[in-house]
Amino acid sequence: MASPTVLERARLLVEPAMAAAVDRLCVEVRLPLRYHFGWTEPDGSPSDAGSGKGLRPALAVLSAEAVGAPGSTAVPGAVATELVHNFSLVHDDIIDGDTIRRHRPTVWSTFGVEDAIISGDALHNLAYQVLLDDPTQQRVAAATRLATATAAMIAGQAADMAFDDMTGIDLEACLAMEADKTGALLGYSASVGAVLAGATGDHIDALEAYGRELGLAFQAVDDVLGIWGDPSVTGKAAGNDLRERKKSMPVAIVLSGHDEAAEQLRAVYGLEGDLTDADVDRATAVIEAAGGRDRTVAEARLHLDAALDSVADVGLVDTAVGELADLARFVAERDF
Amino acid sequence: MASPTVLERARLLVEPAMAAAVDRLCVEVRLPLRYHFGWTEPDGSPSDAGSGKGLRPALAVLSAEAVGAPGSTAVPGAVATELVHNFSLVHDDIIDGDTIRRHRPTVWSTFGVEDAIISGDALHNLAYQVLLDDPTQQRVAAATRLATATAAMIAGQAADMAFDDMTGIDLEACLAMEADKTGALLGYSASVGAVLAGATGDHIDALEAYGRELGLAFQAVDDVLGIWGDPSVTGKAAGNDLRERKKSMPVAIVLSGHDEAAEQLRAVYGLEGDLTDADVDRATAVIEAAGGRDRTVAEARLHLDAALDSVADVGLVDTAVGELADLARFVAERDF
Helix, strand or coil: CCCCHHHHHHHHHHHHHHHHHHHCCCHHHHHHHHHHCCCECCCCCECCCCCCCCHHHHHHHHHHHCCCCCHHHHHHHHHHHHHHHHHHHHHHHHHHCCCEECCEECHHHHHCHHHHHHHHHHHHHHHHHHHHCCCCHHHHHHHHHHHHHHHHHHHHHHHHHHHCCCCCCCHHHHHHHHHHHHHHHHHHHHHHHHHHCCCCHHHHHHHHHHHHHHHHHHHHHHHHHHHHCCHHHHCCCCCHHHHCCCCCHHHHHHHCCCCHHHHHHHHHHCCCCCCCHHHHHHHHHHHHHCCHHHHHHHHHHHHHHHHHHHHCCCCCCHHHHHHHHHHHHHHHCCCC | CCCCHHHHHHHHHHHHHHHHHHHCCCHHHHHHHHHHCCCECCCCCECCCCCCCCHHHHHHHHHHHCCCCCHHHHHHHHHHHHHHHHHHHHHHHHHHCCCEECCEECHHHHHCHHHHHHHHHHHHHHHHHHHHCCCCHHHHHHHHHHHHHHHHHHHHHHHHHHHCCCCCCCHHHHHHHHHHHHHHHHHHHHHHHHHHCCCCHHHHHHHHHHHHHHHHHHHHHHHHHHHHCCHHHHCCCCCHHHHCCCCCHHHHHHHCCCCHHHHHHHHHHCCCCCCCHHHHHHHHHHHHHCCHHHHHHHHHHHHHHHHHHHHCCCCCCHHHHHHHHHHHHHHHCCCC
16 A cells, blocks of 8 residues: 555654754763654764654644644644654663664664653653643643643553563453553544644544544554564564563454463463574464464454544544544555 | 651651552552552561651641742642652662662562663653642643653663663762752752742752752762762662762763772773772772862862852742751762
């Protein structure tokens, strides 16, 4: 599927403001962060590695347009959500021990854990600075909602970490974790443009619900790609999630079964030391045979439909709703 | 010197609100954080280890009283500043590799680096939630100023880390770093009560200047204690700052000299591998003989005087100014 044009449109609107925000940071964290955003190489020379799809800025821009405001209204909110999202990536990569992101070594593996911690802290705080510099009523509302969404995101990450030490995680617990970890900030992204435009509560709620559901669809797809994704597309190692013994959606579905497949999967996850390629292949086969993959794909479709329903017939601007639908399908139907 | 009574008065006002704020966090980070605050043991059983002196809440409470408002006005600001201060402690202990704080193992050395990262993130974000939950004009102003102060604090920590890789740090660079790292948040603490009370800009500025100067005095004393402090009082290992090759104020003063003492100190800091007790003793003697200790003590007195001057004769409430002066002396004249 071709990239929805809103991604490029939002990038052109938001990236200059992102670069200006990062320029406000002290010189010590600027280099690791510019590297993280794909703007430079580790030595500071220019790079065209790129910063990822820019889903969150696109959602923010569309949420302004959906309530009849120009997309530019969303810019401070788009910047804030990108800053928080990227702070979480920089810290989560340390926590998860991930060495590769967007096809490049992660910040901690390039600049060290210490620099990655402080760089993430700087991004986190900068998000509030961007919104509170000019504390209009709308921006304060956007900052207040950011605090709530970020708290949920952090709680989701903490729950995900705690799953590592639990043997039985069911689908419900997994969905609750992913709603926090991914859904809360996508719900924020998909409504902050409307908040900044001073829209009605109903419209803000509808857009936020769309984003939350899209978050679950996105995460379901991500969880499929984390096991079956092509490393050249995902930018992560093959079978990454199983190797790290993640309790992602396909795994939680199988573990919920309390049957032979659950037993076999639990046995692989219970092995001492690093999992071999053969262990990962065996776990992959068990999950696939037990329907973990198909049911996760079905879960993605379910939440995609719920996202589309949330913004249908609630009085939002039609063209923007069409673009929100295209964007949701693009996210939820990417390469399985 | 006996503890100023405002420390206990502020603790009684602020600690219940602190506990309530931490209770809002997800269960996974609550345990490490309650441990960090000295409320529990690592297993969750009660502890009376205590949370430190509570200097920042006391400053916040006095800054409300200094403009004629009840101390309780300061509580949300006192909580926010304690949350940010403690987020920075939890993360800085990872960054600096410190294993002991307040006579107990640090969060990362008890619960692991991963849990310490996410727990710090949760505290950082909670500070904004506490202020923005009820976004009155005064609380929004307090949140906006918090974003600025926290950005400076993070920049100061990043500069401190960068000093580790530099061979020549002069006193001016060291003071600029410490003004950011310690002064900014103490300036915030010492003015946030007045901000929440809706005080005039002049009064807020005077109180903030007091806090910033107190921060430099505090840091000078801390730097002396980091080399010559009694471990049973400081709660840190003896000679800790030299062992970690910190470019603290006494060190920066000697390195600024470009003389034989600077040469000798640079030679010790340039040794391969961990420094031995003998290396630390030698560096200590060089710094003391070159006047690094005396000049740091003089620096503390200078900034203490500047702090006292800032709040004298500017129309603040006399009793509160008297308590601010007592508190400043208590901080700047603690055991050398």
